Amino acid sequence: MNHRLYPDYASFFDLSEVNKCMLCHDPVCSHACPQNAPVGSVLRSIYFENYFGAIRKLGSADCASCSAPCEKACILSRDGIPVKIRHSNMELGDIQSRGYLPKRLIEETDLSVDICGVKLENPFLLSSSVVASTYEMCKRAFEAGWAGAAFKTICSFPQHEASPRFSVIRSHSHSFCGFKNIEQLSDHSVEENMAIFRKLREEFPTKVIVASIMGQTEAEWASLAKKCEQAGASAIECNFSCPNMEAADMGVTIGQSEELIEKFTRATKSGTSLPVLAKLTPNITDMVPMALAAKRGGANGISAINTINSITGVDIDTLVAQPAVQGKSIVGGYSGPAVKPIALRFISDLSGCEDLKGLHISGMGGVETWRDALEFILLGAGSVQITTAVMQYGYRIIDDLLEGLSEYMKCKGVASLQELIGGASKTVVDHQSIERGTVVFPLFDSERCIGCGRCYVSCMDGGHQAIEFDPATRKPKLIGNKCVGCHLCRLVCSSGAISAAKKSRPQTLDSQGNCADAKTGLA
Numbered sequence: 001m002n003h004r005l006y007p008d009y010a011s012f013f014d015l016s017e018v019n020k021c022m023l024c025h026d027p028v029c030s031h032a033c034p035q036n037a038p039v040g041s042v043l044r045s046i047y048f049e050n051y052f053g054a055i056r057k058l059g060s061a062d063c064a065s066c067s068a069p070c071e072k073a074c075i076l077s078r079d080g081i082p083v084k085i086r087h088s089n090m091e092l093g094d095i096q097s098r099g100y101l102p103k104r105l106i107e108e109t110d111l112s113v114d115i116c117g118v119k120l121e122n123p124f125l126l127s128s129s130v131v132a133s134t135y136e137m138c139k140r141a142f143e144a145g146w147a148g149a150a151f152k153t154i155c156s157f158p159q160h161e162a163s164p165r166f167s168v169i170r171s172h173s174h175s176f177c178g179f180k181n182i183e184q185l186s187d188h189s190v191e192e193n194m195a196i197f198r199k200l201r202e203e204f205p206t207k208v209i210v211a212s213i214m215g216q217t218e219a220e221w222a223s224l225a226k227k228c229e230q231a232g233a234s235a236i237e238c239n240f241s242c243p244n245m246e247a248a249d250m251g252v253t254i255g256q257s258e259e260l261i262e263k264f265t266r267a268t269k270s271g272t273s274l275p276v277l278a279k280l281t282p283n284i285t286d287m288v289p290m291a292l293a294a295k296r297g298g299a300n301g302i303s304a305i306n307t308i309n310s311i312t313g314v315d316i317d318t319l320v321a322q323p324a325v326q327g328k329s330i331v332g333g334y335s336g337p338a339v340k341p342i343a344l345r346f347i348s349d350l351s352g353c354e355d356l357k358g359l360h361i362s363g364m365g366g367v368e369t370w371r372d373a374l375e376f377i378l379l380g381a382g383s384v385q386i387t388t389a390v391m392q393y394g395y396r397i398i399d400d401l402l403e404g405l406s407e408y409m410k411c412k413g414v415a416s417l418q419e420l421i422g423g424a425s426k427t428v429v430d431h432q433s434i435e436r437g438t439v440v441f442p443l444f445d446s447e448r449c450i451g452c453g454r455c456y457v458s459c460m461d462g463g464h465q466a467i468e469f470d471p472a473t474r475k476p477k478l479i480g481n482k483c484v485g486c487h488l489c490r491l492v493c494s495s496g497a498i499s500a501a502k503k504s505r506p507q508t509l510d511s512q513g514n515c516a517d518a519k520t521g522l523a
Helices: 016-020 028-032 039-047 051-058 069-073 075-079 085-097 135-144 190-203 218-231 258-270 288-296 337-351 370-378 388-393 395-412 454-462 488-492 516-520
Strands: 113-115 118-120 124-126 148-154 166-170 176-181 208-213 235-239 276-279 301-304 308-310 332-335 360-364 383-386 438-444 467-470 475-478 498-506
Touching: 016 039, 016 085, 028 039, 028 069, 039 051, 039 085, 039 395, 051 085, 051 395, 069 075, 069 085, 113 360, 118 208, 124 395, 135 148, 135 190, 135 395, 148 190, 176 337, 176 388, 190 208, 190 218, 208 218, 218 235, 218 258, 235 258, 258 276, 258 288, 276 288, 288 337, 301 337, 332 337, 337 360, 337 370, 360 370, 370 383, 370 395, 383 388, 388 395, 438 475, 454 467, 454 488, 488 498
Parallel strands: 124 148, 124 383, 148 208, 208 235, 235 276, 276 301, 301 360, 360 383
Antiparallel strands: 113 118, 166 176, 176 332, 308 332, 438 498, 467 475
């Protein structure tokens, strides 16, 4: 694989306007463009970090000489704060004209993978949830380009849903970064779901249908698996992890017991010849023993992670936790971008276990962009499942997932996505194996620095007092003999003006092996 840098465009592209965009359905700005450029779709591609796709969509449109009727049409213009579409599009052109886009090393890529031997045309599946719960929904997703769907969990016992059942934690923009649900399983009968499977299999023979199931007894697990196979499912996914079940001995309770995981996996395998994946819970300290139990039961793969037990907040007026259901609430499943780091940790744990080698890992948890998906793949996931992003943005995100991933591969010279699976897994090591003897200094770019002083504040009050701030020039200056190379300053910089310098120095260790520099502040 070619290791040349792939740019982080967020560091030199003003995303503030794009983040204001409502990502409208049938965007009025596109209809208003006199050059017929799909400017709404362009903004959406920028939002999802698909810059190649955005440039392709913008084409030869000349935004510099345009009066920007798209901005007048923007639905936010009624409040006097329309998205500055022309500015964003001109910045996009600037990226291209300055040669910031890396050159393609190859022109064709193969995004196909397999899930326990079953071919996927690309790595993206809808995960088992409301987004894959009816024939019509799966049909639209398949037509949009999704490779398959893990259908909403099928069971033979009745469901009693609460209303409302969702709550969120929002980012500074209008999107939400954390999502809580207290929803349960499919409210269709087994027979109704089997009819959906048969219809989807007939209409979409190349798409992958993963049947998520949950039984109450060993016989029920086996029976459901058999019925799903007969109806046209491609694989079975055992839901050992739903945190929202009414019964205390189901869902996540199974996922926290090696004995139950092994028993019900074995029961499922007895009812089908299809590949079986165990969907495991993150509501546990170590997932590896649970995955090994699933393997002992005959599992061909692991799906992870399901949602995390959570309370997203409390209404400070009503004094009720969210979501409030007739004055009460319950702990529910947390998903969305906020859980991605936790999901990646579990994927890394699973892929790093030698005893689990050969098992497929289907990764999920906070995936929104192709970059997110790629991180899961690089840590060992062979397929990627998505729910929360679809709930917020729709099936249409598949366009930018596919194009963004493909363009990355072209620029890296990677012809097949299979080559990337696990590419970063060996870089995650134990705490004793990481190098601790070198300080890498931050490097300040005075031209890009906007003089906000955030790096100074953070270093003074949360770091090592290694930055001076000149009030006259409003520029920071590094105090080299105090800097320990923590790089907090880089993380708080909003203008991308701080990078890692090539210059570094070995730390001075005392006789006990402790860092003397950190205590004395001496170089």
